[in-house]
Every structure is written in structure tokens, then in C-alpha cells.
Amino acid sequence: MKKRGLALAIVSAMLVATLGACGSGTAKTTGDTTTDQSQETGSKQAANTEKSEVDNIIAEAQGMSLEELAKKAIEESNGKTFYGVGNSSRGKTALPLFISYLKTIDPNYNMEFEWQQPKNNKIFEQLSADSLKPSGTFAMTLIQDGNQIQTKMVDTNILKTFIPKDWAEAKGISADSYKGFLPLQTLNKVFMFNNTGDAKYNNCWDFVYEGSHPLFMDIDSELVGKNFLYMLTKEEYADKLKEAYDKLDDTKKAYFDPVIKGVESDAKDLGLSENGKYALAWIKLWVENYTEETDDGPICNTLVDTSAKDQSGLLVYSKLRSVEESANVSVNNITVAAYQDDYTGIGGYGYDHYLFLTKNSPLPWTACAFIAYMTCTEDGFSAWGKDMGGYSSNPKVMEATEAKYQHQKGGYNEAGEDQFPAKDDRGYDWWTKEGELVLEDPQYCADVSFTVGSWIEMLSKASDKN
Incomplete structure (x- = not known):
């Protein structure tokens, strides 16, 4: 109830601030946004005449x-x-x-x-x-x-x-x-996991399932990571999370359902779409359970080592290029989650x-x-x-x-043998379509950074609990 009350307070404060800014001008409403048409028109005219x-x-x-x-x-x-x-x-x-x-x-x-x-x-x-x-x-x-x-x-x-x-x-x-x-350019951060154990990551919800603690750069140190979370609440990506949830087995659904129900009212208060509750549930579980790291380099170095059995992470794809192969370290110790034939849901984030x-x-x-x-x-x-x-x-x-550079054959040797399939980049078109990469939209992030951003700030990160 405390979280719901704060979410309502956030929205109420936004409405009060917006209405107060309208003054005595003529109001123009587009969706949930109310602006002062006369002020907006005046500022645009001023911008058009004041060219530097x-x-x-x-x-x-x-x-x-x-x-x-x-x-x-x-x-x-x-x-x-x-x-x-x-x-x-x-x-x-x-x-x-x-x-x-x-x-x-x-x-x-x-x-x-x-x-x-x-x-x-x-x-x-x-x-x-x-x-x-x-x-x-x-x-x-x-x-x-x-x-x-x-x-x-x-x-x-x-x-x-x-x-x-x-x-x-x-x-x-x-x-x-x-x-x-x-x-x-667009850079992608993709879900990967160490494949030397028995853990399976066939669905984007697996990264927030019970016992999962993915390696991730802290959202307060690299803010594009927070933008990733903002973007999940956009309708098209919330819908993808719902589609992935629908393909989970009953045991996993039973684990997620209380969390989804618990944020349902928050999603409504924040003005999110029908499936916004699935986005908030995923975000909540991610923030409360990821393992905070200082940089993507150390994340990569951890995941490619045999000692990182079953661990997972969300990191810049290009980090695999610098891995030096040894007895215990290999690109073949990791799997790019979205490259699996039976993988479902978002494969990573593009900014x-x-x-x-x-x-x-x-x-x-x-x-x-x-x-x-x-x-x-x-x-x-x-x-x-x-x-x-x-x-x-x-x-x-x-x-x-x-x-x-032949990135799509990045794992091939001179004999034409694919030694490191994880390094075979499938390209921008594949990632944005089949790989279901979540793409940063600056305006959307700016629009929800106060509402959704304030809601995220209320969550307790795993690092805060230690």
C-alpha cells in the first residue's frame, strides 16, 4: 500500500504541476498530457526567429x-x-x-x-x-x-x-x-549465460526467476541501463513481456503471479498500458536481484570462466571479441540467449x-x-x-x-570452421526483429523518467540489502 500511495502521489503531483503551468491560456490536451497552447506556440515562434x-x-x-x-x-x-x-x-x-x-x-x-x-x-x-x-x-x-x-x-x-x-x-x-x-551507431547489450552447468535460460523471464542473480552494471552508475528499464514499460515491449510470460510453464507462472498482481495497481496509477504490470513485475525482480558490477568487461571475464557455472548477465556484446582463450576461459563457455532456437522474449537492449x-x-x-x-x-x-x-x-x-570485418562469421577460423558460434553476430536487422532487442527512445525515456523513474527508485536493489 505504501508503494501504491507513493505512485498515486507522483501522478497527482505531475497533474498539479502541469495544470499550474497552464495559467490562463487555452489548454490543449493530447492523450494524458495537458499543455498551454498559447505558451507552446509562443515558444516555438521565438525559437524560429532566434536563429544563431x-x-x-x-x-x-x-x-x-x-x-x-x-x-x-x-x-x-x-x-x-x-x-x-x-x-x-x-x-x-x-x-x-x-x-x-x-x-x-x-x-x-x-x-x-x-x-x-x-x-x-x-x-x-x-x-x-x-x-x-x-x-x-x-x-x-x-x-x-x-x-x-x-x-x-x-x-x-x-x-x-x-x-x-x-x-x-x-x-x-x-x-x-x-x-x-x-x-x-546502435550498440547492443545482450543476455548471456555460462553453459557449463545445468541452468536453462530459454525465456527472458528466466533471468528474473527464483535464484537468478544476473551480472549487470549498476543502473545508478551507467544510466543507459535505467533507460532499458524505462523502455520495458512502453506498450510494445510490455506486450512482448506478456507474450513471453504466456509461454512459461505453470510452475514459473505461479512464482511470478503474486509479483504481477502486486504491481497491478501501480501500473494503472502510472498510466501504463494493459500489460504494463508485466513490465513492472519484470523490472522489480530484475532490480531486486541483479548482481551489481562496475563495468561490462569484468562481467564478460566472469561469465566465460568455467568457475561461473550457471551464472548469467546482460552486457555489451562486443566484449566477447577481447576474450583470450585458455584452459578455463573460453567464449564457448557462454551462450547468447537469443541465439537459441527455443528462446522466447526480449534478447537484450540497444542504445x-x-x-x-x-x-x-x-x-x-x-x-x-x-x-x-x-x-x-x-x-x-x-x-x-x-x-x-x-x-x-x-x-x-x-x-x-x-x-x-565479417562479424557474422566472427567465430570462424581460416579453414572455414565455426569455432566460436557465440561470436557470429547476426546483425542489426536480426537483433531488432527476431532477437527482439529493446531499442532506446529518448523522448519516451524523458517522458517517464519522473513517474516510472520514481517508482524504480522505491525498489530495494540487491546491493542495498547486503
């Missing part, structure tokens, strides 16, 4: 090819220093490749660069502080966590989206028609690395050209291309990357 220099450059750049952007970059940044910041250190690998590309157009071109990778989620603080300067230090960023990007960076006008013309055309659209952030210009970018043309280079060419994406489980958002670059 960076906004104007982006608008012009979106109609230009990579080569045209490259010439603008050469003119703007020759002899200067380019500063970038990102969650991935590989921006530092991509920048010299970009400079080499510009040199093919102008051999006399030269640019210094520095790439920073803030730790402990400090990238948002760093970008916020830099945005207060008349001219910023950072030209662009490569950043993850759609929820915080939406609420802290885009809604506040700190970061600007640029859509390369060549990227849009590769996807069969126009740059102006595209809505959303520009993803460099994006996004590319943005800063609102006060000191080198906006160069930033646009660099972003276009990474998203529109195989060489530009090569800093990330060697990893399985990381898929370019550009279908042409994705195809070229697969042709070069």
Missing part, C-alpha cells in the same frame, strides 16, 4: 555533400585546434583519419586536435558549463543516454542536431524531413551514440564535416567498425563494415 550563427550554418550544411563540407572545414580550421568531447574514446581515433581525408583535398591542410572523455557521467556538466561561454571550447560531442540528452542538452538548447545530406539520402529520406537525434554540435561551437563547419565523415564513410566509422554488436546508422556504411 550555428543554427544557420547547420541549415546550410544539411544541403551540402561531404566533399563540399570538407572544403568549408579546410577554410575554417586550417592551422587551428579542434576540441571534441565524448563518451567513447574512439573519437580520438577517428579525428586523425578525418584530417588525412581533408589532406586528400588540400595537402597543405593541418589541424591539431584534443579529445576528452569525462568519467562518471560528467560529460553533461562539462557541456553545460561550456555552453555559458560566448564561444565554446568544444566543437561537437559524441554522447549517449537519450534521456539526459533530451532533458539536459536538447530541451535546454545546449546541443544542436545536424543531419548530413549523404546520410539522409542513404536512408532514403531528406535531411529536413528527419526527426530525432543523429545516431552514429545509441549520438552526434551533436554545441550551440556555441567555435568550428561549426569542421564539426559538420567531421560528423558527416563518421556517419557517411566506412573509413570514418572504422574506429568503431571492428566491434560486433555495434551497427552504423547508415545502411551503406553498415553493409561496407560487415563486408570488411
Whole structure:
């Protein structure tokens, strides 16, 4: 009853806050969201008339090819220093490749660069502080966590989206028609388990069944993990959890039913869909039972060892690439759950690395050209291309990357023998369809981060009980 009361209080507080914000304007209702139409229209008109220099450059750049952007970059940044910041250190690998590309157009071109990778989620603080300067230090960023990007960076006008013309055309659209952030790539975290014992994981509910304690990066240290939980409450994924539940045997259903019934009222209070209670039940069991780890690397190192009999985890797929085989350690000691013929339900989680210009970018043309280079060419994406489980958002670059690195035959040796089937990446299309990957939606995460997020905060993590 305590949890239900808090859930009701959360929703009530949201309604009061929203109605209070409406003031005396004309209210417009869409679904469960009430907004002040006059305020919304006024803010949009103001945004449309207050275009900055960076906004104007982006608008012009979106109609230009990579080569045209490259010439603008050469003119703007020759002899200067380019500063970038990102969650991935590989921006530092991509920048010299970009400079080499510009040199093919102008051999006399030269640019210094520095790439920073803030730790402990400090990238948002760093970008916020830099945005207060008349001219910023950072030209662009490569950043993850759609929820915080939406609420802290885009809604506040700190970061600007640029859509390369060549990227849009590769996807069969126009740059102006595209809505959303520009993803460099989608990364997947997938369910795996150590197969040296007797445990079976044939259904996504098995990972939250009695006695299961999957290894997982703590949701308060890597927030994309919390976004994964938010996304489970979206109707399409809640429906998938219900479908997987329906295929469980009676013994397992009997274990889950009290939990599902216990969160039913919370699901209604939070405004979730009919099957939202299945999502909340799965989330509750996951949060209260997962084994907290500091990074996906140690999770992988644990699972591939014979000593980890029957253990499971949710981790970045590409970590398997770095496993060094030995007597007790092998990729063959783990099974990628979704690759089993009889597996049912979600196979993991997919989230994006996004590319943005800063609102006060000191080198906006160069930033646009660099972003276009990474998203529109195989060489530009090569800093990330060697990893399985990381898929370019550009279908042409994705195809070229697969042709070069042969991720779908990642476990084959030179004789054509498949030595490590778990390393045979089945590709983006398979994972998003047959593998039932849960895909991050930044706007949805932002919309439920207060309601569902507050509900998750009420749960007691396994680490809190120890």
C-alpha cells in the first residue's frame, strides 16, 4: 500500500504541476498530457526567429555533400585546434583519419586536435558549463543516454542536431524531413549465460526467476541501463513481456503471479498500458536481484570462466571479441540467449551514440564535416567498425563494415570452421526483429523518467540489502 500511495502521489503531483503551468491560456490536451497552447506556440515562434550563427550554418550544411563540407572545414580550421568531447574514446581515433581525408583535398591542410572523455557521467556538466561561454571550447560531442540528452542538452538548447545530406539520402529520406537525434551507431547489450552447468535460460523471464542473480552494471552508475528499464514499460515491449510470460510453464507462472498482481495497481496509477504490470513485475525482480558490477568487461571475464557455472548477465556484446582463450576461459563457455532456437522474449537492449554540435561551437563547419565523415564513410566509422554488436546508422556504411570485418562469421577460423558460434553476430536487422532487442527512445525515456523513474527508485536493489 505504501508503494501504491507513493505512485498515486507522483501522478497527482505531475497533474498539479502541469495544470499550474497552464495559467490562463487555452489548454490543449493530447492523450494524458495537458499543455498551454498559447505558451507552446509562443515558444516555438521565438525559437524560429532566434536563429544563431550555428543554427544557420547547420541549415546550410544539411544541403551540402561531404566533399563540399570538407572544403568549408579546410577554410575554417586550417592551422587551428579542434576540441571534441565524448563518451567513447574512439573519437580520438577517428579525428586523425578525418584530417588525412581533408589532406586528400588540400595537402597543405593541418589541424591539431584534443579529445576528452569525462568519467562518471560528467560529460553533461562539462557541456553545460561550456555552453555559458560566448564561444565554446568544444566543437561537437559524441554522447549517449537519450534521456539526459533530451532533458539536459536538447530541451535546454545546449546541443544542436545536424543531419548530413549523404546520410539522409542513404536512408532514403531528406535531411529536413528527419526527426530525432543523429545516431552514429546502435550498440547492443545482450543476455548471456555460462553453459557449463545445468541452468536453462530459454525465456527472458528466466533471468528474473527464483535464484537468478544476473551480472549487470549498476543502473545508478551507467544510466543507459535505467533507460532499458524505462523502455520495458512502453506498450510494445510490455506486450512482448506478456507474450513471453504466456509461454512459461505453470510452475514459473505461479512464482511470478503474486509479483504481477502486486504491481497491478501501480501500473494503472502510472498510466501504463494493459500489460504494463508485466513490465513492472519484470523490472522489480530484475532490480531486486541483479548482481551489481562496475563495468561490462569484468562481467564478460566472469561469465566465460568455467568457475561461473550457471551464472548469467546482460552486457555489451562486443566484449566477447577481447576474450583470450585458455584452459578455463573460453567464449564457448557462454551462450547468447537469443541465439537459441527455443528462446522466447526480449534478447537484450540497444542504445545509441549520438552526434551533436554545441550551440556555441567555435568550428561549426569542421564539426559538420567531421560528423558527416563518421556517419557517411566506412573509413570514418572504422574506429568503431571492428566491434560486433555495434551497427552504423547508415545502411551503406553498415553493409561496407560487415563486408570488411565479417562479424557474422566472427567465430570462424581460416579453414572455414565455426569455432566460436557465440561470436557470429547476426546483425542489426536480426537483433531488432527476431532477437527482439529493446531499442532506446529518448523522448519516451524523458517522458517517464519522473513517474516510472520514481517508482524504480522505491525498489530495494540487491546491493542495498547486503
